[in-house]
Amino acid sequence: MFDGIKKFALDILFPISCLSCGAPDLWLCPACLKRIDLLSFQVCPYCEKAQTASGAICSRCKANFIAKNTPPFLDNMIVATSYNQANISRLVHAFKYSFVRDLGFPLSTVISQAIFDNHLPLPDFIIPVPLHPRRLRWRGFNQAEVLAQDLSENLSPGLPIPLLNQLVIRKKFTPPQMKIKNYSERKKNMQNSFCLADSCHPKKETLRNKKILLVDDISTTGSTLLECAKVLKSAGAGRIYAAVIARQEMK
Ligand SMILES: [Zn+2]
Numbered sequence: 001m002f003d004g005i006k007k008f009a010l011d012i013l014f015p016i017s018c019l020s021c022g023a024p025d026l027w028l029c030p031a032c033l034k035r036i037d038l039l040s041f042q043v044c045p046y047c048e049k050a051q052t053a054s055g056a057i058c059s060r061c062k063a064n065f066i067a068k069n070t071p072p073f074l075d076n077m078i079v080a081t082s083y084n085q086a087n088i089s090r091l092v093h094a095f096k097y098s099f100v101r102d103l104g105f106p107l108s109t110v111i112s113q114a115i116f117d118n119h120l121p122l123p124d125f126i127i128p129v130p131l132h133p134r135r136l137r138w139r140g141f142n143q144a145e146v147l148a149q150d151l152s153e154n155l156s157p158g159l160p161i162p163l164l165n166q167l168v169i170r171k172k173f174t175p176p177q178m179k180i181k182n183y184s185e186r187k188k189n190m191q192n193s194f195c196l197a198d199s200c201h202p203k204k205e206t207l208r209n210k211k212i213l214l215v216d217d218i219s220t221t222g223s224t225l226l227e228c229a230k231v232l233k234s235a236g237a238g239r240i241y242a243a244v245i246a247r248q249e250m251k
């Protein structure tokens with residue numbers, strides 16, 4: 001009841017219109033959603049330079065892992081669209097900082113389309129990159145979790161893919177990656193930020209050899225996703241691929 005009144009009042013005070021063209025009733029109208037171009041190529045998640053099919057690891061980075069005798073944590077990385085494309089940064093900003101939760105659905109369809117176009121298999125589980133509890137309290141919702149919920153449905157309509165949203169926790173409160181200018185500082189900022197929740201037993205059995213889709217809104221250096229994937233691979237996960245709406249290029 002209260003939610004209904006609140007929504008009614010908000011709709012009058014802030015009438016909903018497409019952030020892209022101004023058409024009424026939706027934050028992103030179907031026509032503008034259709035106009036969002038997906039990236040025509042993907043790059044290796046480690047060097048972020050070599051173009052690879054489906055954002056797989058490139059042969060050079062793979063050789064480095066073999067030399068170190070450790071398996072790569074993240075097997076594929078899909079960046080759906082370009083941050084510089086008209087309106088994407090605006091939409092993501094509205095979703096993340098103006099708390100327009102309803103943008104989760106159209107933005108997640110951009111991600112699911114990219115996953116289909118890159119011929120990645122359906123995952124067994126979807127895991128949103130967690131926020132630190134302090135940041136979650138401030139924002140009120142985890143934007144990655146909203147995307148993951150919507151993805152769970154639109155990757156597999158009618159048979160939603162299970163979400164594991166309590167499994168990974170963010171133990172380190174870090175300044176936002178956006179605020180750190182230097183690449184190696186950003187990497188350091190994220191080191192050992194995540195761990196598995198103690199209460200999640202038996203986590204090894206849950207994850208063993210499973211295909212995991214890690215979801216976040218924006219990737220800056222990719223180190224957030226790599227750190228998250230590291231924790232999951234060490235706990236026995238099989239293939240891990242990550243997907244984001246866009247990559248924010250370093251200035
Ligand atoms: Zn529109």
Ligand SMILES: [Zn+2]
Nearest residue numbers: 044047058061
């Ligand atoms: Zn590479």
